[in-house]
Structure formats: C-alpha cells, structure tokens
Amino acid sequence: MKIKITISLLLIVLMASAFIPHQPPHKLTYLKLVIPKGWPQPPTNIFATNPLTEEGFQLGRKLFYDARLSRDSNFSCAGCHQQFAAFATYDHDFSHGFNNSFTTRNAPGLFNIAWQKELHWDGGVNHIEVQPLSPFTAANEMATTLPEILKKLKADTAYARLFKNAFADGMINSQHMLKALAQFTGSIQSYNSKYDKVKRGEDSFTVSEALGYKTFMASCNSCHREPLFTDNSFRNNGLPLNKKWMDKGRMTITGNLADSLKFKVPSLRNISLTFPYMHDGRVVSLGKVIDHYRNSIDTAQPTLDMLLKKRIAISDQEKVDLISFLLTLKDDVLTHDPRFKQPN
Amino acid sequence: MMKPALCLLIFFCVIFLLPPATVNAQQQPNIKISFINYAGNQPLVPDSLYANCWKENYSVSRLKYYISNIALQTSNQKWNAEQNSYHLVDESDSLSKNFSFYLPSGNYTTLSFLIGVDSLKNVSGAQTGALDPLNSMFWTWNSGYIMFKMEGTSPQSAAVNNKIEYHIGGFSGVDNAVKKIRLQLAGIPVAINNKSITEIIIRANIDKLWNAATVLKITETPVCTIPGPLAGRIAANYTTMFDVLKIVQR
Incomplete structure (x- = not known):
C-alpha cells in the first residue's frame, strides 16, 4: 500500500510540475568593478541599477565599436575614443564628426569613469548611462537620432541575440542600449601604469621620475590628486577665453557667473597618450602645459583658481623631472587589453 | 485502498489546473485621470489660431508635458499614490491623455501630482516608458528632463520663423521647474470603490x-x-493651468 501511495504522490508531483511554467533560467555572468588597493570608493555606484555582467559588457562593446550608430555609418564611439590613446582621440585637438565637422572640445580619455560624478568638460552630464545621447545627437558628432539607431539595431539579428543574452526580456530599446554601453565604458579602468606598479612595490622609479614625483606632489597634486590624478572639480586654470567658441565651460551648465571659464580637472593618467592638452586641445606638448602654469596663466581673470593666483614656480630641472614622472602614468595594460578591443 | 490516493491525485490535479491566484481582483484599475488641453475657454485644436489674454495670436503645433507622482488624499488625510507614476501627456496622442490605476476604496478629497519629473529620476540614468529619451523630452547637453514643451508660431514672435518655443526644464536648486499641483475634488468627498471607475477630467x-x-x-x-x-x-x-472639469463615475 505504502508503495502505491508513494507512486501516486510521485505521479502527482510529476503532473503538477507540468503546470508550472518552465522558463529556461536567464543565465548572466556577473562581473565586479575592481577597486584597486588604496583607492577611494567611487562616489556613487554607477552599476547600482545596471548590474555589470559579461553579457551586458559584450553588447556594450559591440555598440561602442559600431559605426552604424551614426547618421552616415562613419562614426563609432571608438572613432573618437581610441583604445591605443587611452580612449581619447590621438593627436587631435578636436575630433571629427558628421559632414566634415569638428567637435568643439578635446575628446577626453575614457577610464575610471566609475569615479566621476559628472561627465564632460563642463560636467553637464549627470549619469554615465545618458552620456551617449550627446554624441549620438550632436550635429557635429554622430548626428543621428535614437529612433534611427534603434531601427538599425532591430534589423540586425546579431543584436537580437546579444540583447537577449544581456537582458531578461531581450528588448532592443534605448534603455538597454544605454545600459549596455555604460557597462562597457564603465568597466574601462586604468590602474596598471608604472606609477601603480611602483606603488604596489612591483617596480621602482628612476632618479628623475622620483624627483618629478616630489615636484608633482608639491605643485600639482592638490587638483590632480592621486590616485585618480584628478579631484573631479571644476576650475579655471587661467587659459584665455577661446574666442572662436566663446566656451565658458561650467557656467554654460550652472548659469552661474562664478563658474565662468571653469572646466573639469582632467586626470593625468595616460597623459602622454592624450595630447594635445586642455579642453580645446590648444596646448601641444607636456612641456608647454608646464610652461603655461609657470609663465602664462592669465592672473587677471576673476574666476581664476585660488591656487594659481601666483602661477606655479617650477624650475627648468624640475620641469624635466616632472615630465619623466608624468610619463610613468601611461597604462599599457589598458591600451592593450584584448577585452576592450574591437570585437570580431 | 486505492481510493484515497486517487482522490488525492484528482484533488491535486484540479488544484494545479486552476489558474494561479496571482491576479488580484482588487488591483483592477478603478480610477482614471484624463487631461483635456484648452486654449482659453475652448479645447485646444493643434495648428489653429488663438489669441492669448494679451490679444497676441498664436498656434500650437506641439504640446507635451510630464505628469508624475500622482496621489490622492482621503477624507481621513491619508495619501494613496500611484506606483511608478510617470506619464507623458502628448496633445498629438489621444491615448497619452488619460491613464488608469488602482486606488484603495475610500472617500477622496484631493488630487495631487507633479508637472514634470522628480529630481531623482533626472539623475538616475537611462529610463524607459514615458521617461525614454526617445520621447524627445530629455536634454543631452545638460542632463535632465524637459518638463513641459510647447511649440508653435505667433505673428507677434520676433524669433526665427515666428516661432514660439517653450522647453521648460531644470530640476535642482533655484532652477527647479518641477511644480506640485493640488486640486480639490469638486463635490467632495468622491467615493472611489472597486465596483466602478471614477474618472477625474x-x-x-x-x-x-x-x-x-x-x-x-x-x-x-x-x-x-x-x-x-x-x-x-x-x-x-x-x-495654475489645471482645474477639475468634471468627475464621472461609471
């Protein structure tokens, strides 16, 4: 009898299970952002509502390298953010956009974005996920529209598969596209330069680099604060107004006169790859950048940063050593990482 | 001795064949909020010519605004809010001009909502649905939602092509353009129950x-x-442009 009851019960369970919907579980491989030792925690968790997964990252990677995201299919994100240049535009003051146009600001390197609260030189973008909307739609960049982009993505079966892998409902929509892009760009990190290796005890500075580091700590670190080499603040560093663009920087966003000519302090990581320098790429070399802080700061500007009122005293020898040190911030691991290369 | 087991089997089969009780009948929408745009004292017809209170002529080709964070207050001062309450009212899309949701039964006296999108959603990255940047209501150069958008023409406008163009946004500090609206429900309190749909126009x-x-x-x-x-x-x-035109129960 007992056996019969057991069999019946088993039968019941079997039959019952037929009525429970069996969806194949949506498999996601979760990834974690590296917080290098000794680094501060990011100000916000950029992946709080966008869990970082291998599947999302790979979709973002394909999108990042896909020139069809622009109006004439000539300009991908990677067109202006080149891996070999730490995801800046190599050797360009301005990047090129649709119909032979120029951007109005120098493309910044993309790395350690998880530590940035505001994006763009003027901090106008408040979240990594919405940043691509600017280059997508700007007439002098990718010059397209969201409906146009989504139409192209929906027509491509490769994307159908990738969106399905990355998101439970597999929908190809702007939110998923932007979240996937954020997973890719937010994962780009730079923490393997010679400087980092020295800090970890895996390498050592030359005499000149060590002297340059001392000068850096004394003269530069209050704004370009290690280990990120920026404090992510907005400051006026005494460059004259660019008369062509009349670009007032942060003031464009806040409408506050006190923010006139303030721009975000850029990270100095990978600085040897991101020339020319400053928000409009007007300074061609590191030596000339140091010369600006030594000799050319316009001290008459009312919004000039307090720390620059007397310019910065750096001797010729210190300048040479400082440049040696700045070159140690180049991260070859980042620029060669196969994970960030164009997918096949 | 087979019988009890068989009974059990049939019993369980019936149980599992029944539709799952996940659809809570109580959650059926019982309130509908509808918007009708007016130009002065007549319903707005896009691209028709009107005169404003200063006798300036204008026509409207596009009118869109966000209605969010809808809540209603009962006569015992309790606020009940719509979940995930974000709506884009678009004059050109009749379906966008009314939305239904569920409210616990009770006597309600006040309706409140934001015109615009609360500051949190302005800083929370890519959204979907009403808040999708696809709706052309998101600024890209200075992140944030356009709370209210009205475009058209006016012979009195000195702007290019006699345009009138109001894209109103800003969500923080002195620039905060998100406004809270509170409307008393006429003939209050309004009894909202599970048997009828109450429409507030x-x-x-x-x-x-x-x-x-x-x-x-x-x-x-x-x-x-x-x-x-x-x-x-x-x-x-x-x-100040909103008022309750009427309340219908059916």
Missing part, C-alpha cells in the same frame, strides 16, 4: 502660461529653452 488651459503669477508676452519672450529664471516664471504660470 482635468482641464489644462495653456493661456495661463502668459498670465498668472507673472505677466509674460510673446512679443518679449517667445522662446525659452534653458533652465533658469525665465523657465521658473513660465513654470510658475502654467502651474
């Missing part, structure tokens, strides 16, 4: 944009497309 009179808290004329300010003091004044004006 709201009139939105765009003429108020030029004449409420402050005087604004098309001749002087035909265009506003950035956050700031002017956007704040326009928002303060259009905050």
Whole structure:
C-alpha cells in the first residue's frame, strides 16, 4: 500500500510540475568593478541599477565599436575614443564628426569613469548611462537620432541575440542600449601604469621620475590628486577665453557667473597618450602645459583658481623631472587589453 | 485502498489546473485621470489660431508635458499614490491623455501630482516608458528632463520663423521647474470603490502660461529653452493651468 501511495504522490508531483511554467533560467555572468588597493570608493555606484555582467559588457562593446550608430555609418564611439590613446582621440585637438565637422572640445580619455560624478568638460552630464545621447545627437558628432539607431539595431539579428543574452526580456530599446554601453565604458579602468606598479612595490622609479614625483606632489597634486590624478572639480586654470567658441565651460551648465571659464580637472593618467592638452586641445606638448602654469596663466581673470593666483614656480630641472614622472602614468595594460578591443 | 490516493491525485490535479491566484481582483484599475488641453475657454485644436489674454495670436503645433507622482488624499488625510507614476501627456496622442490605476476604496478629497519629473529620476540614468529619451523630452547637453514643451508660431514672435518655443526644464536648486499641483475634488468627498471607475477630467488651459503669477508676452519672450529664471516664471504660470472639469463615475 505504502508503495502505491508513494507512486501516486510521485505521479502527482510529476503532473503538477507540468503546470508550472518552465522558463529556461536567464543565465548572466556577473562581473565586479575592481577597486584597486588604496583607492577611494567611487562616489556613487554607477552599476547600482545596471548590474555589470559579461553579457551586458559584450553588447556594450559591440555598440561602442559600431559605426552604424551614426547618421552616415562613419562614426563609432571608438572613432573618437581610441583604445591605443587611452580612449581619447590621438593627436587631435578636436575630433571629427558628421559632414566634415569638428567637435568643439578635446575628446577626453575614457577610464575610471566609475569615479566621476559628472561627465564632460563642463560636467553637464549627470549619469554615465545618458552620456551617449550627446554624441549620438550632436550635429557635429554622430548626428543621428535614437529612433534611427534603434531601427538599425532591430534589423540586425546579431543584436537580437546579444540583447537577449544581456537582458531578461531581450528588448532592443534605448534603455538597454544605454545600459549596455555604460557597462562597457564603465568597466574601462586604468590602474596598471608604472606609477601603480611602483606603488604596489612591483617596480621602482628612476632618479628623475622620483624627483618629478616630489615636484608633482608639491605643485600639482592638490587638483590632480592621486590616485585618480584628478579631484573631479571644476576650475579655471587661467587659459584665455577661446574666442572662436566663446566656451565658458561650467557656467554654460550652472548659469552661474562664478563658474565662468571653469572646466573639469582632467586626470593625468595616460597623459602622454592624450595630447594635445586642455579642453580645446590648444596646448601641444607636456612641456608647454608646464610652461603655461609657470609663465602664462592669465592672473587677471576673476574666476581664476585660488591656487594659481601666483602661477606655479617650477624650475627648468624640475620641469624635466616632472615630465619623466608624468610619463610613468601611461597604462599599457589598458591600451592593450584584448577585452576592450574591437570585437570580431 | 486505492481510493484515497486517487482522490488525492484528482484533488491535486484540479488544484494545479486552476489558474494561479496571482491576479488580484482588487488591483483592477478603478480610477482614471484624463487631461483635456484648452486654449482659453475652448479645447485646444493643434495648428489653429488663438489669441492669448494679451490679444497676441498664436498656434500650437506641439504640446507635451510630464505628469508624475500622482496621489490622492482621503477624507481621513491619508495619501494613496500611484506606483511608478510617470506619464507623458502628448496633445498629438489621444491615448497619452488619460491613464488608469488602482486606488484603495475610500472617500477622496484631493488630487495631487507633479508637472514634470522628480529630481531623482533626472539623475538616475537611462529610463524607459514615458521617461525614454526617445520621447524627445530629455536634454543631452545638460542632463535632465524637459518638463513641459510647447511649440508653435505667433505673428507677434520676433524669433526665427515666428516661432514660439517653450522647453521648460531644470530640476535642482533655484532652477527647479518641477511644480506640485493640488486640486480639490469638486463635490467632495468622491467615493472611489472597486465596483466602478471614477474618472477625474482635468482641464489644462495653456493661456495661463502668459498670465498668472507673472505677466509674460510673446512679443518679449517667445522662446525659452534653458533652465533658469525665465523657465521658473513660465513654470510658475502654467502651474495654475489645471482645474477639475468634471468627475464621472461609471
């Protein structure tokens, strides 16, 4: 009898299970952002509502390298953010956009974005996920529209598969596209330069680099604060107004006169790859950048940063050593990482 | 001895064959909020010519605004809010002008909502649905939602092609253009229950944009497309454009 009851019960369970919907579980491989030792925690968790997964990252990677995201299919994100240049535009003051146009600001390197609260030189973008909307739609960049982009993505079966892998409902929509892009760009990190290796005890500075580091700590670190080499603040560093663009920087966003000519302090990581320098790429070399802080700061500007009122005293020898040190911030691991290369 | 087991089997089969009780009958929408845009004292017809209170002529080709964070207050002072309450009212899309949701039964006296999108959603990255940037209501160069968008023409406008263009946004500090609206429900309290649908029809009179808290004329300010003091004044004006036209129960 007992056996019969057991069999019946088993039968019941079997039959019952037929009525429970069996969806194949949506498999996601979760990834974690590296917080290098000794680094501060990011100000916000950029992946709080966008869990970082291998599947999302790979979709973002394909999108990042896909020139069809622009109006004439000539300009991908990677067109202006080149891996070999730490995801800046190599050797360009301005990047090129649709119909032979120029951007109005120098493309910044993309790395350690998880530590940035505001994006763009003027901090106008408040979240990594919405940043691509600017280059997508700007007439002098990718010059397209969201409906146009989504139409192209929906027509491509490769994307159908990738969106399905990355998101439970597999929908190809702007939110998923932007979240996937954020997973890719937010994962780009730079923490393997010679400087980092020295800090970890895996390498050592030359005499000149060590002297340059001392000068850096004394003269530069209050704004370009290690280990990120920026404090992510907005400051006026005494460059004259660019008369062509009349670009007032942060003031464009806040409408506050006190923010006139303030721009975000850029990270100095990978600085040897991101020339020319400053928000409009007007300074061609590191030596000339140091010369600006030594000799050319316009001290008459009312919004000039307090720390620059007397310019910065750096001797010729210190300048040479400082440049040696700045070159140690180049991260070859980042620029060669196969994970960030164009997918096949 | 087979019998009890068989009974059990049949019993369980029946149980599992029944539809799952996940659809809570109580969650059926029982309230509908509808918006009708007006130009002065007549319903707005896009591209028709109207005169505002200053006798300036204008026509509207595009009118969109966010209604969010809808809540209703009961006669015992309890607020019940719609979940995930974000709606884009678009004059050109009749389906967008009304939305239904569920409210616990009770006697309600006050309706409240935001015109615009709360600051949190302005800083929370890519959204979907009503908040999808696809809806052309998101600024890309200075992140944030356009709370209210009205475009058209006016012979009194000195702007290019006689445009009038009001893109009102800004969500923080002095530039905050998000406004809270509170409307008393006429003939209060309104009994909302599970057996009928209560429709609250709201009139939105765009003429108020030029004449409420402050005087604004098309001749002087035909265009506003950035956050700031002017956007704040326009928002303060259009905050007064809503009133309850009628309440219908069916």
